[in-house]
Amino acid sequence: MAGTATGVCALSVAALVFSTATLMPSRAEACGCLSPPDPVALDTNNFAVNQQAEQIIFEVGEETVSAHVQIRYAGDPEQFAWIVPVPNVPELEISHTIAFGMVDEGTSPIAYAGYESLCPVPEFTCEYHPAPECELPGETSDTWNDGGTTGADPGGTGGDGEGTGEPPGGVDVIDMQTVGDYETVTFSADDAALAVDWLQENGFIVNETMTPYMQPYIDGGMVFVAAKLVAGAGVDSIKPLKITYAGTQPMIPLQLTAVAAEPHMTVSAFIYADESYAPVDHPLAQLDAARIASDPSGRNNYPMVLAASIDEAGGDAFVMEYEGTPVRPGFSDESGCCGSSDWCGIADDAQCQCPDSEWDGGDCAQIDGLLESIEFTNRLADDYSVLTRLTTRLSPEEMTFDPMFEGVGVREEVQGALRLEGLEYSLLGCDPDVIDQAAYAENLLQQECTAMYCGEGSCVVGSSGKAGCDCNDGFVAKSFTDYDGAKSVTCVPEVGTVDLGLTTDLPDVCDGFDCGSGDCVALGGFPTCDCGTGNSALFDETLAAVTCEGDTKAVGDAGARNYTGPLVDLEVCAPAPPTCGDSGWLVEANNTGIHGVMCESSTPAEERFEIPDPPTCEEVYGETATAVDDGPQPGVGGGCSSTGSAGGIGSGLLSLLLFGTFRLRRRRR
Secondary structure (H helix, E strand, O other), X not given: OHHHXXXXXXXXXXXXXXXXXXXOOOEEEOOOEEEOOOHHHOEOOEOOOEEXXXXXXXXXXXXXXXXXXXXXXEOXXXXXXXXXXXXXXXXXXXXXXXXXXXXXXXXXXXXXXXXEEOOOOXXXXXXXXXOOOEEOOOOOHHHOOOOOOOOOOOOOOOXXXXXXXXXXXXXXXXXXXXXXXXXXXXXXXXXXXXXXXXXXXXXXXXXXXXXXXXXXXXXXXXXXXXXXXXXXXXXXXXXXXXXXXXXXXXXXXXXXXHHHEEEEEEEEEEEEEOXXXXXXXXXXXXXXXXXXXXXXXXXXXXXXXXXXXXXXXXXXXXXXXXXXXXXOOOOOOOOOOOOOOOOOOOOOXXXXXXXXXXXXXXXXXXXXXXXXXXXXXXXXXXXXXXXXXXXXXXXXXXXXXXXXXXXXXXXXXXXXXXXXXXXXXEOOOOHHHEOOHHHHHHHHHHHOOOOOEOEOEEEEEXXXXXXXXXXXXXXXXXXXXXXXXXXXXXXXXXOOOOOHHHOOOOOOOOOOOXXXXXXXXXXXXXXXXXXXXXXXXXXXXXXXXXXXXXXXXXOOOOEOOOOOHXXXXXXXXXXXXXXXOOOEEEEEOOOOOOOOEOOHHHOXXXXXXXXXXXXXXXXXXXXXXXXXXXXXOOOOOOOOOXXXXXXHHHHHHXXXXXXXXXXXXXXXX
């Protein structure tokens, strides 16, 4: 039984090797097939594997190709075999794991969405009389108007400077969340020094020199995002295999990969040569930047847009994510110590700070494979003039072809890394003021599907408020690890591409597996869920598996796009006017930006525009204070002279910070 299971993949490999060696001797091939585990390890928890992703570095020479193959696995890597077909007898070596990260990082696409708040600006602000210039008994004019603030602590912090983890007055935390391997905080502030102090107290590495650079952005009403790594962040990987053999064109036998592939499996080919490369007889898909966005949890949807775009291009397309000069490893030298000599005295301190230096080589050599990966990546950049990164995302049922790549010459204009910039709209901060609350609530539901791609199904939102998939007839829901490392759900055919059960007596994976309101279906050694029409299949973090949920609300498509566009058409009440107290009055703010609808809550009573009498010196400083008699002075409403307004521009900026930001929409002034 178990021996047959291990042979399923081996037989496929033998057949493919024979055919390619006979029919296509000039093609260089590299891919991976994951066989089931060792026979003695078969049990109900360990008898199948899903390949999550595959990366291949190709070196294309005049007569040979070297393929460096790296694969990520789901499951215990010690239990799985990795089988690579080639057309002729190769030379085999262990390649450099860390180099894949260096090449990947240097060629990664840049996809993000800008942020535009649609909250309207304030229509009104407060105005105040200037403070009177007064003379107190025993004082000279040199001490006028110090306001009694010398030595005071206007922030109310008491001056002890001790951090409590809570933001001080003047720092407003808007959002805190974990995004990938980062803990992030989004905040606004009205004082840079207070913001820097709070960040330091909460584990963010910033210093006081940032204060003058932050303050102009604060003065402009902008917000900040700070990020730090989560505790224990790291990557586990299996060392790649280098295969060198005779050939002229790289090729990936995807039909073999279908034996053990997750849905929407990512395959990236990094082709080093002296010209650019493109797939033969398969299209290059173009991605629409307008689809790029983040879901409400902050998860970027580029991986799902990539999968959807490839499907829409026919299911056999690739995306050129990089085309240009081969990358070299880069290292941040924030300390300034990584020069030609160890003037900082950090050599032999058991830490690798300067991998590019000779004097820190002993410490850096303690990191397994680091120096070798640097040398390897630099050697590739020396030996070849062009690097092309081609990526596709395919499910097993789509792996019906073996893509081959060919040189397309040295092009005059190359793109470097693919760059996609979308734009997200938001009404956060003025939610209660949206006039059509039903339409707004519907759009928020749609936004849950931003980073979900269901393929052969519709994205829906279940009773838990999470996005899931309502699969079409003939399809069931399966969980998988997405391109960004997060768990997701999609729809796959209820009959698998490769049925290991035809030759293997597999354990019943549905025994004890709970699909909630749906039925479990065994598929390729993994439990999947048939949720039925109108239900939602989603990934349950608690169960670490897919489950079914009822009471769904449909979004109307498969997901993977930016749903915030309709927010532009929603009308929003202008902010309520500020409270000016007894000494102030309202004036038109004359702010540029988005102006809302004047609702009842936005419209102040007429008496709030009446100007009160200016304050006297006696009212401010007591009966012994007298006004400075120095002739007529400028000011509002006559009386004492002005040394600066307590309102004006400053209060207008405060209103901006309190009631919304300043992006453009609808009626503008």
